[in-house]
Amino acid sequence: MANENLIRIQRISGKLTRLFMILTICTPMLILFYWLFFNQLSAGFKVGLPVDLNQLLPYSTLSLAFLISFLPGAVAIYGLITLQELFGLYEKAIVFSVNNVNCYRRLGHTLIYWVVAKFISIPLLSLVLTFNHPPGKRTLALGISSSEIATLITGIIVVVISWVMNEACKLNDEQAYTV
Amino acid sequence: MTIIVNLDVMLAKRKIKSNELAERIGITEQNISILKTGKAKAIRFTTLNAICKELDCQPGDILEFQ
Numbered sequence: 448m449a450n451e452n453l454i455r456i457q458r459i460s461g462k463l464t465r466l467f468m469i470l471t472i473c474t475p476m477l478i479l480f481y482w483l484f485f486n487q488l489s490a491g492f493k494v495g496l497p498v499d500l501n502q503l504l505p506y507s508t509l510s511l512a513f514l515i516s517f518l519p520g521a522v523a524i525y526g527l528i529t530l531q532e533l534f535g536l537y538e539k540a541i542v543f544s545v546n547n548v549n550c551y552r553r554l555g556h557t558l559i560y561w562v563v564a565k566f567i568s569i570p571l572l573s574l575v576l577t578f579n580h581p582p583g584k585r586t587l588a589l590g591i592s593s594s595e596i597a598t599l600i601t602g603i604i605v606v607v608i609s610w611v612m613n614e615a616c617k618l619n620d621e622q623a624y625t626v
Numbered sequence: 627m628t629i630i631v632n633l634d635v636m637l638a639k640r641k642i643k644s645n646e647l648a649e650r651i652g653i654t655e656q657n658i659s660i661l662k663t664g665k666a667k668a669i670r671f672t673t674l675n676a677i678c679k680e681l682d683c684q685p686g687d688i689l690e691f692q
Contacts, residue, residue, distance in 0.1 A: 621668065
C-alpha cells in the first residue's frame with residue numbers, strides 16, 4: 448500500500464515537474480509579449496494594471512514597464528524553479544531529505560518576496576505608465592490587496608512547514624540508522 | 627564518552643563474515659555495515675537478541691561505553 452502511494456507520488460510529481468518546466472520557460476515570454484504587444488491588446492487585458500490607460504504607449508515606456516513587471520516575474524520564475532526541483536525530488540522518491548526542506552523554505556520565502564516585489568512594482572509601474580501624461584494627470588498608485596495579505600500569510604505558513612519538515616527529516620534519518 | 631560497537635571484534639573471534647551474519651539473522655549487509663562503522667543511531671532489541679544468539683555472546687560483548 449505504501450509502495451502504491453509512493454508510485455502515485457512519483458507519477459504525478461513527474462508530470463508536475465514537466466508542467467513547472469514549461470511554465471518557467473513561458474512566464475518570461477508571456478511578460479515580454481504582453482508589453483511588446485501592449486498597444487494592440489484589448490481593454491480586458493489591461494484590467495490588472497494599477498492605472499487606467501486609454502492611449503498608445505511609446506516603446507521606451509513599454510520597455511521600462513517590462514523591466515518593472517519582471518521584478519515579481521523573476522520571483523515567480525524562482526518559485527517555479529524551486530517547485531520543479533521539489534517535484535523532481537519526489538519523482539525520484541526522495542521525500543524526506545535536506546533538499547526537500549530547503550525547497551519548502553525557499554518556496555515560503557518566494558511567496559514573501561513576491562508580495563514585496565508586488566508592493567514595489569505597483570507604484571513604479573503606475574509612475575512609468577502615466578509619466579507621459581500632462582502634469583496633474585500622473586498617478587502614483589500604492590496599495591496592498593487581500594490577495595497579497597493571503598499570499599504573505601501562506602508564505603509564513605510554508606516557512607513554518609519547512610521547519611516541521613526539517614524535524615521529519617531528522618526522524619527519517621534516525622529511522623534509516625536504526626538497525 | 628560514547629557507545630562503541632565491537633561487532634567486528636566478535637565476528638573475528640567467531641570467525642564469521644559480515645554477510646554470513648546478515649543472512650543468518652535476516653538483516654541487510656548494509657545494516658551490518660552501519661553497525662560496524664559506528665554510524666547506527668539505535669539498535670532494536672530484536673536485532674541485538676538475534677546477534678547475541680548467533681554469536682553466542684552477551685550484549686556487553688557487542689556494546690561498550692567508553
